[in-house]
Amino acid sequence: MRKLFWEDPYLKECVAKVESINGNKVRLSQSVFFAFSGGQESDSGTINEIPVKEARKEADGGITYVLESAPTFAPGDEVKITIDWEKRYRIMKLHTAAHMVWFLFEKKTGVKKLIGSNVTNEKSRIDYEFPESVSSILPELEKEVNELISKGMEIKTYDDPQNPGRRWWEMGEFKCHCGGTHLKNLKEIGALKLKRKNTGKGKERIEITLA
Numbered sequence: 001m002r003k004l005f006w007e008d009p010y011l012k013e014c015v016a017k018v019e020s021i022n023g024n025k026v027r028l029s030q031s032v033f034f035a036f037s038g039g040q041e042s043d044s045g046t047i048n049e050i051p052v053k054e055a056r057k058e059a060d061g062g063i064t065y066v067l068e069s070a071p072t073f074a075p076g077d078e079v080k081i082t083i084d085w086e087k088r089y090r091i092m093k094l095h096t097a098a099h100m101v102w103f104l105f106e107k108k109t110g111v112k113k114l115i116g117s118n119v120t121n122e123k124s125r126i127d128y129e130f131p132e133s134v135s136s137i138l139p140e141l142e143k144e145v146n147e148l149i150s151k152g153m154e155i156k157t158y159d160d161p162q163n164p165g166r167r168w169w170e171m172g173e174f175k176c177h178c179g180g181t182h183l184k185n186l187k188e189i190g191a192l193k194l195k196r197k198n199t200g201k202g203k204e205r206i207e208i209t210l211a
């Protein structure tokens with residue numbers, strides 16, 4: 001399946017050929033509709049106007065779309081896939097933001113390893129094993145994050161030639177593997193708010209929301 005959300009994460013709809021149907025489950029030749037992976041939640045949207053209940057990433061790298069009602073189309077047909085763009089764009093902002101906070105947190109504390117992360121259209125979060133409260137670090141981190149956003153930085157995502165099916169995310173000196181959907185430029189985020197949450201002894205969570 002061709003992943004148009006990698007080639008151009010700003011695509012809001014596309015046409016695809018139906019490859020197979022099994023009950024309400026549909027496989028397509030290509031799609032703009034992201035399926036939950038790497039902590040990023042699935043898109044919402046429709047296939048030929050029928051709402052998608054669930055988008056499931058399969059072991060073969062493809063995606064199965066489970067529709068809310070029986071498909072009104074057949075294998076071989078062309079269908080139109082539309083995503084809820086407002087939701088997706090918020091996810092792109094909050095996902096890109098999570099990378100940036102992660103990198104700047106490492107610069108500040110030397111701690112890189114995440115023990116958890118999650119991105120929705122409401123907020124993103126990154127979790128650390130950290131011996132003390134991060135609340136003393138957060139105001140300065142938030143200031144640095146927002147300064148970087150207002151400066152604006154170009155973000156590149158591209159296939160990893162050494163690892164087929166994996167993607168690189170790159171922004172200036174920062175680089176990591178990631179198969180999510182991202183902004184082209186940091187300044188699209190606008191501004192962020194950071195909040196601490198204690199999730200257990202020695203565990204610290206940074207919650208990121210759009211300001």
Ligand SMILES: [Zn+2]
Pocket residue numbers: 095096099169178179180181182
């Ligand atoms: Zn990412």
